[in-house]
Amino acid sequence: MRTFSVPERIGGFGVLAAGAAAVWPAVTTSSGLGLPCPLRTLIGVPCPGCGLTTAAVALVRGDVAAAFHANPVIFGLAALAVAVGPLVAFRAAGVLAPPRPWSSAGRRRMGWSAGLLATASWLFQLHRLGVSWA
Template sequence: MRRTFSVPERIGGFGLAVAAAALAWPALNGHTGATLPCPLRALTGIPCPACGLTTAAVVLVRGDVGAALAANPAIMALAAAAVAVVPLVSLRALGVLPPPRPWAAGRRRRLGALVGALSVVSWLFQLHRLGVG
């Protein structure tokens, strides 16, 4: 039987993948000089809501919370989800917590609206931070 993962588990799993990439990125960047430019900013000069997330993730895994917040505060929500998902998935795997149930359409819509609103706030932050507008 294939186990399904809940939306919070998927977001947290993505956060864990981001943390792993943030740990590896400085070494890769140092050896190759590779960068990850924002496609929107490269094409238009306008930052996207996710601008600064790579920088925020790298400095956060090094323990510099202030620099992470300055680069993109959204990293804190992703980090919190990543930290919360480990015990959640572990407890579900051990049978302590029941498996996830599918979300109702209204709940998915509300989450989508929240993510959309947070994206707008993040975008406004990036526009202000980078002096665009």
């Protein structure tokens, strides 16, 4: 069984998120149910992922501005979702080599990058939603 790289897994999640975003408005309209952020619901502070559902739905509908204003992280997820299909196909066909494990330094850099991205997204959400500590 072939293992998938981290970008392939994140891109695969993006593909699933795009599919869900395409049907989500119909589900919420017919059922009346929404998907609130658990952290924001419990303590009133948004999480770094707040707005991703709204952003995904907006992006699937072609409303780039609304997607950006909800959560700009969606564009990175969308880029990986678009890239993962050909990448997996080329690897399955043997055109590209299978993924190699990352070095410990590479994993550390990616961990820092992910942490910085989450922090930036969280600060964006705090600003967007007008949350202040005062």
